[in-house]
Amino acid sequence: MLAEPPPPALRYGPSGHRAAPATAGGSAPYWRRLLPVVALLVLITRIPSFRHPLWSPDEGYLAVQARMLADGGALYETVVDRKPPLLPWLYEAVLALFGDGSPYAMKVLAAVAHLLTAALLAAVARERWGDRAGRTAGVLHPLLSVGLNPEDTQAATFEVFILPFTAAAIWCAGRGRPGAAGLAVAGALLTKQTGGAVLVPVLWLLWHSPPGRAGLPRLAAGLVLPVLAAALLTDPSGFLFWTVTGSAAYAAFTGSGLHMASRGLANSALLALACSPLLAPLVRARRTGRAGTADLWVWLAASAVAVVAGFHFFGHYFLQLVPPLVLLATAALRPLPREQAASALLTSVCVCALFVTWGILAPRPELAHAQRIADAVRARTAPTDRVLVWGIHPETYWLADRTPASRYLTAGLLTNYSGGRDGPRVGEKYAMAGAWPVLVAELRSRPPVLVVDDSRGGPYAPGRLPTLRALLARQYRPLLATVDGAVLYVRSPGG
Secondary structure, eight states: OOOOOOOOOOOOSSTTSSOOOSOTTOHHHHHHHHHHHHHHHHHHHTGGGGGSSOSSHHHHHHHHHHHHHHTTOOBTTTBOOSSOSHHHHHHHHHHHHHGGGHHHHHHHHHHHHHHHHHHHHHHHHHHHHOHHHHHHHHHHHHHHTTOSOHHHHSSOOHHHHHHHHHHHHHHHHHTTOHHHHHHHHHHHHHHOGGGGGGHHHHHHHHHTSTTGGGGHHHHHHHHHHHHHHHHHHSOHHHHHHHHTGGGHHHHSSOSOHHHHHHHHHHHHHHHHHHTHHHHHHHHHHHHHTOTTOHHHHHHHHHHHHHHHTTSOOOGGGGGGGHHHHHHHHHHHHTTSOHHHHHHHHHHHHHHHHHHHHHHHHOOOHHHHHHHHHHHHHHHHSOTTOEEEEESSOTHHHHHHTOEESSSOOSTHHHHOOOTTOOSTTOSGGGSSTTHHHHHHHHHHHSOOSEEEEOOTTOTTOGGGOHHHHHHHHHHEEEOSSOBTTBEEEEEOTTO
């Protein structure tokens, strides 16, 4: 069902260089049959995402940002993060529509993002290699998209929403639509900076097919204009600082090298396991250098550079590798005998089932910890009180339904502690430029009723930070009882 004889070598590009669709009856019946199957696979593979309201701190950060924006906050001024604005805006819009149910609504949108990605990959594969290849690519994407730790694949975070933009960019570039390709690259870039890596294969495609160089101005316009609009809609200097110039310390290759290397190897191994039924055909296809896949290898290489950028190797970074891997695997399965191709796909289904089961059964101890802290915060404060949670779990604010006392929702922005990096570049002097004076001014103007030290002995503990240590000693006293290892501070009399 999946294999078919290889066609003559065809260069993918605008009409005249694309493989003709194999179905004589037109596209509508084809998509009416394929899309329900792909949608069902996406829904099945996304079942674990609905087990918890929040799967990762990134989801918690975005949810809290959405509340702050809805309450009148300004992005890159009183609401800050190192990320571009598209996803915070989307979270804010969903919060306005669905209220406290917005985390689950975002999970539905994440499933839609995967469905769009699968459909676009199917469209690319179909135009290059025919109907069967389109079906293969459409089915493979949901199967491979869960091939990492469930915390990384089931959360509705940045990398998930990059995927449809990157697939759209390749589809548009392949059809000789540089302006639309530029818009898609801009969408990926405005979701997360590393989404801009898809520009490399887009340029490759445009360079090697009509309109070639003539399409570069339209590509540039489609890319640059949305980015300029986003900067103007926020604060241009803040946009530049928070998304580009202010993250040098975060991206530096310093601190916890062994820890980060082990994380990278572990996530590489997980993705390799998810792709294991397809690895042999992929290696064989790479050795034989099959026509029509050069740009896909370029795409994979550019995505790999995006994964490595910053040297953090979080599992969700690896999701950017999935779309090019899907298309390369589709190309690799085509020359195989029908039975071998079907067997590889069936084995992929079985491996996918293991990852989905893992997602359904996996405990979430950090979420449980954040919930216990949130319960304690809610019990000791009023709904209108502001609190400061000093840690790396911004979801605590969401779970407690309390307003943060600062625009800095985690200790990471104030210490450069990020994802387990605990080497020599963690501390006040490695914070985002100007962050500590702003924090001090915020805490003086509107002192939090409660401060939660959730560092639990980490390198960002208040005892290692002179400014925070002095502030707590001067204005707060610790409660005797701790909550799950976290120390709660209440205001001292006269503080």
